[in-house]
Amino acid sequence: MKYQHNFNPTISDEDIFEEIVIEKEDIGYYNLVHQDGSVFKKYAEGVKQKNIVVIGIGGSTLGTYAIYKFLKYSKNLSKKLYFLETTDPIDIKSKLENIELDDTLFIVISKSGTTIETISIFKYINSLIKCDKNNTLVITESDSKLSEYAKANEIMSFNIPKNVGGRFSVFSAVGLVPLAIVGIDIDQLLSGAKEMHDSFFSKTQTYERVLKKARFFVEYKNSFNINVVFSYSSRLEGFNKWYIQLWGESLGKIDINSTRQGLTPIGIIGPIDQHSFLQLIVEGRRDKTVTVIKVEDFDSNLVIPSVRLEGLEELDYIDGIEFSSLINEQADATIESINNLNDIPCDVISIDSVNEKSIAALMYEYELLTSVCAKFMYINAYDQPGVEAGKIILKQKLKK
Amino acid sequence: MKYQHNFNPTISDEDIFEEIVIEKEDIGYYNLVHQDGSVFKKYAEGVKQKNIVVIGIGGSTLGTYAIYKFLKYSKNLSKKLYFLETTDPIDIKSKLENIELDDTLFIVISKSGTTIETISIFKYINSLIKCDKNNTLVITESDSKLSEYAKANEIMSFNIPKNVGGRFSVFSAVGLVPLAIVGIDIDQLLSGAKEMHDSFFSKTQTYERVLKKARFFVEYKNSFNINVVFSYSSRLEGFNKWYIQLWGESLGKIDINSTRQGLTPIGIIGPIDQHSFLQLIVEGRRDKTVTVIKVEDFDSNLVIPSVRLEGLEELDYIDGIEFSSLINEQADATIESINNLNDIPCDVISIDSVNEKSIAALMYEYELLTSVCAKFMYINAYDQPGVEAGKIILKQKLKK
Numbered sequence: 001m002k003y004q005h006n007f008n009p010t011i012s013d014e015d016i017f018e019e020i021v022i023e024k025e026d027i028g029y030y031n032l033v034h035q036d037g038s039v040f041k042k043y044a045e046g047v048k049q050k051n052i053v054v055i056g057i058g059g060s061t062l063g064t065y066a067i068y069k070f071l072k073y074s075k076n077l078s079k080k081l082y083f084l085e086t087t088d089p090i091d092i093k094s095k096l097e098n099i100e101l102d103d104t105l106f107i108v109i110s111k112s113g114t115t116i117e118t119i120s121i122f123k124y125i126n127s128l129i130k131c132d133k134n135n136t137l138v139i140t141e142s143d144s145k146l147s148e149y150a151k152a153n154e155i156m157s158f159n160i161p162k163n164v165g166g167r168f169s170v171f172s173a174v175g176l177v178p179l180a181i182v183g184i185d186i187d188q189l190l191s192g193a194k195e196m197h198d199s200f201f202s203k204t205q206t207y208e209r210v211l212k213k214a215r216f217f218v219e220y221k222n223s224f225n226i227n228v229v230f231s232y233s234s235r236l237e238g239f240n241k242w243y244i245q246l247w248g249e250s251l252g253k254i255d256i257n258s259t260r261q262g263l264t265p266i267g268i269i270g271p272i273d274q275h276s277f278l279q280l281i282v283e284g285r286r287d288k289t290v291t292v293i294k295v296e297d298f299d300s301n302l303v304i305p306s307v308r309l310e311g312l313e314e315l316d317y318i319d320g321i322e323f324s325s326l327i328n329e330q331a332d333a334t335i336e337s338i339n340n341l342n343d344i345p346c347d348v349i350s351i352d353s354v355n356e357k358s359i360a361a362l363m364y365e366y367e368l369l370t371s372v373c374a375k376f377m378y379i380n381a382y383d384q385p386g387v388e389a390g391k392i393i394l395k396q397k398l399k400k
Numbered sequence: 401m402k403y404q405h406n407f408n409p410t411i412s413d414e415d416i417f418e419e420i421v422i423e424k425e426d427i428g429y430y431n432l433v434h435q436d437g438s439v440f441k442k443y444a445e446g447v448k449q450k451n452i453v454v455i456g457i458g459g460s461t462l463g464t465y466a467i468y469k470f471l472k473y474s475k476n477l478s479k480k481l482y483f484l485e486t487t488d489p490i491d492i493k494s495k496l497e498n499i500e501l502d503d504t505l506f507i508v509i510s511k512s513g514t515t516i517e518t519i520s521i522f523k524y525i526n527s528l529i530k531c532d533k534n535n536t537l538v539i540t541e542s543d544s545k546l547s548e549y550a551k552a553n554e555i556m557s558f559n560i561p562k563n564v565g566g567r568f569s570v571f572s573a574v575g576l577v578p579l580a581i582v583g584i585d586i587d588q589l590l591s592g593a594k595e596m597h598d599s600f601f602s603k604t605q606t607y608e609r610v611l612k613k614a615r616f617f618v619e620y621k622n623s624f625n626i627n628v629v630f631s632y633s634s635r636l637e638g639f640n641k642w643y644i645q646l647w648g649e650s651l652g653k654i655d656i657n658s659t660r661q662g663l664t665p666i667g668i669i670g671p672i673d674q675h676s677f678l679q680l681i682v683e684g685r686r687d688k689t690v691t692v693i694k695v696e697d698f699d700s701n702l703v704i705p706s707v708r709l710e711g712l713e714e715l716d717y718i719d720g721i722e723f724s725s726l727i728n729e730q731a732d733a734t735i736e737s738i739n740n741l742n743d744i745p746c747d748v749i750s751i752d753s754v755n756e757k758s759i760a761a762l763m764y765e766y767e768l769l770t771s772v773c774a775k776f777m778y779i780n781a782y783d784q785p786g787v788e789a790g791k792i793i794l795k796q797k798l799k800k
Contacts, residue, residue: 085672249675253679260686262687327486329797394733
């Protein structure tokens with residue numbers, strides 16, 4: 001028997017890597033890891049206000065929220081961070097009720113500078129308190145209308161580089177400035193991201209992992225059109241939301257063959273969602289991959305005490321177990337039960353601990369993964385043409 | 401040309417309805433609307449503590465949280481409600497730090513009575529403060545180990561009927577007791593649910609709507625395996641989570657032909673997720689239905705003021721618009737942009753206002769919808785066999 005074939009992968013890892021290296025010249029997020037954070041830290045040191053209110057939506061808040069939510073109880077933070085990100089009137093009112101406005105710095109963040117939610121809320125704030133150079137900071141593109149506003153009022157502003165998209169902007173001023181102000185170590189954030197950058201571009205572990213994973217996701221996208229991130233810590237709830245935007249908005253695109261692409265992101269939290277979504281994963285249709293994220297060290301010694309509860313003695317076997325062990329054993333039990341089924345693609349990411357480097361490394365790796373998936377799918381990860389139609393319709397409605 | 405066929409729907413609306421009527425004899429949630437809430441209200445009146453901490457997970461908390469989150473800023477509530485629902489040590493510690501424990505009622509909720517997360521946390525609480533009949537309430541099945549504990553310690557307890565599943569238990573003591581204690585009108589909740597019940601079982605609007613929708617979801621489940629609920633109010637974030645459990649855990653099942661079924665629930669919030677998930681809906685694969693939920697009346701007069709921001713004059717057209725109008729116009733613009741595409745199944749639910757009847761009606765309708773979908777899919781909506789394997793593995797790990 002003779003045999004010939006050309007069943008090579010349509011695109012090799014090497015080719016993808018070369019495309020990423022070329023793209024890196026134009027797409028700004030890759031190189032944010034090389035920034036010197038001094039200018040942000042210097043500004044942060046001068047902030048006297050106790051409350052920091054970020055006014056923004058989508059890419060202007062999600063990454064910052066992810067990092068803040070992850071770290072806020074584990075770090076001794078000096079200030080409180082709030083986010084005004086929706087036009088829901090009840091949300092705006094209830095949040096502002098709890099904030100002392102005359103001890104607040106307002107950070108208005110909008111890449112385009114004319115985001116309707118952001119400017120609406122900022123206008124409302126202006127009716128409650130005078131916003132000027134003493135209590136306002138602007139983060140936007142250098143030539144936006146919001147930048148003009150800042151200049152006209154001598155308000156300090158930081159730029160969002162034009163080639164850094166909103167959902168890839170967490171390591172620009174968008175994330176670093178508010179995080180530095182509340183006391184998060186942005187050098188460590190940049191360092192964690194840089195480790196992933198270096199490992200990817202030197203083609204070591206991160207490169208291997210990201211290429212393998214992206215190829216799998218894209219090659220099986222028609223069977224497994226849903227990617228579940230199952231994070232075993234409530235501290236990762238913000239990360240999940242950030243991941244959903246990154247994945248959904250970057251990969252939900254029409255490809256070069258005019259074919260609709262899209263991998264649907266779902267973010268769930270363990271152990272809570274063992275009591276919600278896990279049943280669907282285990283017995284439902286095989287349309288999902290599962291990525292479990294574990295935190296190795298919670299830096300907590302909270303223990304289940306040996307308390308005798310009459311009637312409940314059958315649960316005494318949990319006495320003396322640390323909660324951090326319990327949650328990780330719960331994760332492991334879930335992983336084992338999924339792996340025992342043998343037909344659900346599942347991977348596990350263990351991050352070291354609840355610190356800046358860990359979360360930054362995780363987020364930067366997900367940015368890389370998104371970029372690489374987009375290359376395999378022949379789509380542009382960095383635009384979002386699908387949301388424009390709604391914006392135009394809204395403008396017409398409001399101008400009536 | 402002659403033609404014969406037997407292409408009738410495999411199962412008629414009438415047949416489904418008959419099955420639901422039969423099921424109603426055994427499945428308890430349907431009839432919770434006929435309860436008299438007096439006994440719950442009487443207990444609630446006697447509660448002196450200012451803080452109410454629910455210790456529970458999954459079906460023991462999600463429905464209560466959904467209603468509380470929806471109403472808490474619109475009602476003048478007398479007490480604060482907290483939820484301890486995860487074994488994440490940082491979550492437990494940070495929540496408890498802000499609660500005055502000696503002015504707290506602890507409500508331990510577990511249907512089985514031996515939920516590991518719930519008992520672990522309750523044991524921990526017991527090491528911080530003496531838990532007895534003065535500050536503890538138990539809600540569980542009548543013959544559970546937790547019920548034994550309550551009896552042994554003369555602690556008040558309410559029963560979860562055996563035929564009411566956790567995720568369908570919001571209108572039992574599970575939801576009604578904590579909600580009544582904090583000052584939510586549970587008669588109005590039951591009344592809102594009862595309206596839907598009556599409309600369904602008298603085969604009027606709710607019947608028409610639920611049957612049509614369920615049939616569509618099930619008949620097109622292989623094309624549209626994902627059901628997105630797009631709620632245009634941050635107050636519905638808890639509802640979204642509750643929906644995800646209800647839908648995922650009830651419909652992710654193996655059917656009578658040993659075929660894996662499952663409709664994947666996704667909950668997103670407008671306008672925030674216009675900047676996150678909408679791109680994927682619009683340009684991604686056609687694997688999603690979209691249900692938009694709007695709140696007609698936010699009972700808010702928060703207005704975008706006519707504040708002049710130099711440089712940003714192009715946005716002056718939003719001046720004078722109420723935020724409640726803006727968010728609803730945003731919803732309408734999204735709906736219009738989706739409908740213009742002509743290939744994304746989309747329906748819109750408008751609830752009246754931010755009150756008890758509205759949220760209860762919405763939740764009861766979703767329970768009915770879930771039951772009807774399960775009938776069309778030939779599955780049991782009320783069990784969750786898929787999560788047992790993980791529980792057994794966990795027990796083995798912990799006993800080591």
